[in-house]
Amino acid sequence: MSFKATFPLGWVESPPVYMNYRLFFFLSAVSVFSAVTVKADEHWPRFRGINGSGVNHSHLVTTKLSQANQEWSTEINGVGHGSPVIWGDKIFLLSAVADEAAKTGGSHPAKKKGKKGKAPNLALPYRWVTLCLDRHTGDIIWQKTFDQRSFKGHRFNSAASSTAAANDEIVVFTWGTADQLSAVALDHDGNELWKSDLGSVSGGHGFGGSPILYDDVVILNNDQEKGGGNLLGLDANTGEIKWEVERKSQRISYSVPCIYKVAGRDVVVFVNWQHGFTAVDPLTGSVIAEKSVFNLETNERAISSPIVTKGMVIGTCGFTANPKHCVAMKLSGGDWQEVWRRESRINHIPSTIAVGDHTFLIEDSGIATCLNTMTGEESWMERVPGVEGSIFGSPVSDGKNLFFADENGNLHVIAARPEFEHVATNRLGELCRTTPVIVGGTIYIRTESMLSAWK
Template identity: 35%
Template sequence: MQQRFASLPAILFLLAAIPVCAQEWSRFRGPNGSGISDTTTIPVSWTEADYAWRIELPGTGNSSPVLWKDQLYVNCESDSGRQRILKSLDARTGKLLWSHEFESTSHRTHKFNSYASSTPCADEHHVYMAWGTPEALHLVAIDHSGQLVWQSDSLGAVKGGHGFATSPIVHEDLVVIARDTQAKGDSALIALDRMTGQVAWTVPRRGGRLNYSTPCVYKPQGRGAQLVFVAWPIGVTGIDAASGERLWEIEAFATDQGERAIASPIVHNDMVFATCAFANSPKHLVALRPESGNAPADVEEVWRVDNASVPHIPSLLVYDERLYAWSDQGICTCYDAASGKKIWQKRVGGRYFGSPVCIDGRLYCVDDAGICVVIATGDTYKELARNDLGEPSRATPAVANGMMYLRTISGLAAIGTYRGAGEIEE
């Protein structure tokens, strides 16, 4: 299945710099899904008295929070999915600014999923919220004052017993989302105009499997931006962001047994890293180098790992040329990002549905019991702290404004020293 080809000089593929220190954590896992912040105001360990604020949400969910300037957004659900809720909070205080409730339907979902697992995304104009049912994929845009701008309810059905959990992203003038569904031949990648909600392009896919991976942006030097999607059984796909043209696609995972892409891809320098797995089946981590990016043969598989320590649900993270793979079963492995050489592996313990984030060179990851484990990055494993959030959690932290925002099943908390992006009018 895999082929190797001589690589062009890496400098031809260097990515455009993404400022990880920006105030905005505006999509799942922050800037381009990297999960990295250089904020220096987050403590390693804390107690209940150290929270800047802590609130109970009016509904439950696994959605991660996102921010735009001094506003924080989080998805919730109530009445067994019959109501989907988007909350806007003052990031300084946790005070509710506004709330939008959308009527929906209750449907079958996985016991570890929720009706509010999709993470919203935001830009200078709007916050965008998605949810899916067996009848339709819904996507809405709400401005930062709480006014509904547009709503799209005709993007196709999302069929499958595990429910919906895919998150949208904003790229330039587009809102992009993957609509994967269990119905064969009925999946699609969709881009909408972010100001009007009109469909800009659609890429049909053969599908046949629910996948939850959130795309990222790959920017090879001298060429247009590409959107990278991961799905089983399709593999890894590069899409021209402007036109929707499929530039390359490679079957990087086993296709003879059912798997699912849940973790989101990341990019580092000229490489794309992706995972795919399912339960007790083999789990795959691949490091790819898209070269000219116009055919599968132009995608070099640089290295791969196929074993049980590969994460199924948590996404990967690259920091200081090391790749960290924090698995669902609490095994953290550090690889050299360029070569795939294993540097260390340690059983941290716990079970994980959220993904790690890196803050000032430290990894923070919350297990489903609500324990935030903090470890050092580097060539040796070192645990720094374990912080009990007091309630189960299946979400990934957000980091902005000098603070880390931690979502539990029914609550939200802020820790750190606030450094706001501006004042919110009362």
């Protein structure tokens, strides 16, 4: 089988449609042949949606969450900081269940508020569970259990921090421990198609990379601590390695790649501390261009994921209290060219987001900055009211507002405009270190033990 995208990979928004009667009847006839096709805005196929943009313009999303507009809430056994992905009517999600929890059939107890708490049972053997839920009801359609391995990572990580990738035929999950990095492909009915062992994982924070799908290739950033990592392209039909790019990086990365179209050609772009921006042919693994743009004198890490906007790729890198960098790059004449750079008030873990002509940076501490996308010039910088603890998830947008959660379970809403406006703060009721999902005017949020939907 061969997997083809059913919509442009660079798609971000749906333009308004104006229809006369002739066009209506023509499209009605065409629909006979395409009735089973699901609109692109009904998918959220990877981390942060279409090409990792974090944006779905198709419908506005409620800014006030309440029991009245909650469509459903489903308890998810185990732990996980990965986000759901959506293809049509199905949601796919990864969870990790420690043996202790599996024996009792319950999920881990809720953590107390506060950003210093340790995640429970980090050294216990885990089993990884892939789940499929009905998007409209939250009912669990199927779940499959894999492996039993010991996971130990950073207190802010989890054993299931990866987000899956889906297309119209398969869904690919990844998870990793010190002794094995696994990739598993299932069809939409939960049947296992293949499972690949991709080697060990070196990095004290634990694994958290998420795959993407391009044509019939599964692409994964596998930068590791102290070298030995690689960029991988797997055959989506078999799980076998199609191509591999060796890396010299000394820091494990969590940045998820994106597809960048330049001169009529698609390249996949990876962002890394030492390598900087790397453009690779997604079908062959051939490195097209690479440029180191970050500070090599201090240890840094690429955690947030790059985005494509206005013909550029914007990526960030840094480390905790050290200076961080936000750099806009474009490919020209086969080489990377720097468009602009910002070195202060930069997001470290949350990914960047662009809406219209502006780019927004949400710092881990809750300070938001709006930039002119073309120039990098600052429009405003404000502390978002009500942020408690750190922000580990990334912002998403319906084209009007930005939505992001802090770890203590507050969903914040600010206007995606060149003037700052705090729209709302909503209490989710439990810890949240994930990125929301927007599909069909509904916002889906994974908290510590629940997956919930509001419309």
